[in-house]
Amino acid sequence: MKASAVRGHLDGLLLSVLESGPLHGYAVITAVQERSNGVLELRKGTIYPALNKLERLGLLRSVWESEGERRRRCYELTDAGRRSLATERSVWHEFTTAIGAVLEPAPQPGQAT
Template identity: 75%
Template sequence: MRADAVRGHLDGLLLAVLEPGPLHGYAIIAAVQQRSGGVLDLRTGTIYPALNRLERLGLLSSTWESVGERRRRCYALTDAGRGSLAGERTAWDEFTTAIGSVLNPAAPPRPAT
């Protein structure tokens, strides 16, 4: 899949994989890859700036966790992040409905929500 295909949807992807509970950066990358059946392979240079931005916006919180001699930052959804995720899902449903109606004109259009 083209790397630019994720553009505009990265926030929703990150929020969605954090919905079940906190994860550290590499676990977030692995969760996106696993949920997408290996199609989406995000890079650390892509997700860490996005995670930091989402935290500044109050959609995520983070804590430091020690694993042996190493420390890693774990990210978790805030209440505002859960609300934002709900909005991302609604926007995605509307977007895919509209694109599907154009790409598959034989299918009857579904009403906008």
């Protein structure tokens, strides 16, 4: 799927995969890919700036963790992030309902199908 299709929805996707608990950046990428059955493939150059922006906005917090000699940054939702995710879901539902009504209109009474 084209990257432009994700534009405008990336924040919601990231917040959603972090809802179940902290993940490091690569695990976030993997979670989005798995949840979308491989349709959405996010690049590191897209995801890390977005995670940093969400952290600056107070929607995420991060901590550095060490695993052996590797250090990686793990991100988790804040309370504000959970509220923002709820808003993102509501907006998404309204958007998909409206687009669906235009692309696949219900048959009108008396109209041939």
